[in-house]
Amino acid sequence: MPELPEVETMRRRLAPLLVGKTIIGASVKRADIIGHPSAAQFCRGVRGRRIGALSRRGKYLIIGLGDGRELVLHMRLSGHLEIVGRGEHPDYERLRLELDGGSALSFAEPRVLGRAYLVSAGRYPPALAGMLAMGPEPVGDGWSADYLARRLFGRKASVKSLLLDQRVCCGVGNIYSDEALFRARVRPLRPAGRLKRDEVRRLADGLRDVIAEGINWCGTTLVDRRYVQPDGAAGGFQEHLAVFGREGEACRRCGSRIRRARVGNRSTHYCPACQK
């Protein structure tokens, strides 16, 4: 599940291979993968465009097309981007952009939940409204313990569910929210508004740190390998996970068995001894 560190790794890996390339053709293998506009308009719109800078906002990857338009991609749970040669088609390829020089950008997404959007910069369609409503990046200037305290104040929902709310802090998903809560020594199901001042501070710092470390380790590749870097290499942060995916295993800090619980309809992992 690509979260901020995984998408940032994709951006860094892809940029040198894409910037300056011209898109000479596009093929949509599954129309549902195009979030805006229609598949036909999408193909017509990207053809002939020259790729400018690659940027990122939360979990969205943004490919500038140099004509005031942007190609916005979201991987959701299992999306993957790869530069491939002519005639080389990865499994579950849903969208493919042929580039000058003979390479292609292939967007594979087994579950077809990911999306590609062709938009005018700054004039996003309703399908991308969530992108405009996103909160600050945990590794950016707008992130602080004071900010987080304001967003958690008075809220009865679990702190875990608010960390997953992109309006509160963007780019965070199930892995890094669990890891941040472990570092903060706070249980995921605690009502957000009940956190003490220093718990909020540890959480703000822990989230910032764990996201930064995730980026430095080029993301987290789990055993299912749903995320790998665009060249197929694994990330490295899975070696440093304290709780995520470690149900029943020993806490590295105190030795207790890591537990898994449900919050909403997703799972959350925590140490029952370290986290209060």
Added chain:
DNA sequence: CTTGTGTCCTGTAGGC
């Protein structure tokens, strides 16, 4: 406004 639940989608794991 807030909160919780259902839905999308498909491959995989587990049960029998």
Added chain:
DNA sequence: TGCCTACAGGACACAA
């Protein structure tokens, strides 16, 4: 072996 069900989860629609 093979069928069937539950599960995985990011974002959003929707109900209360």
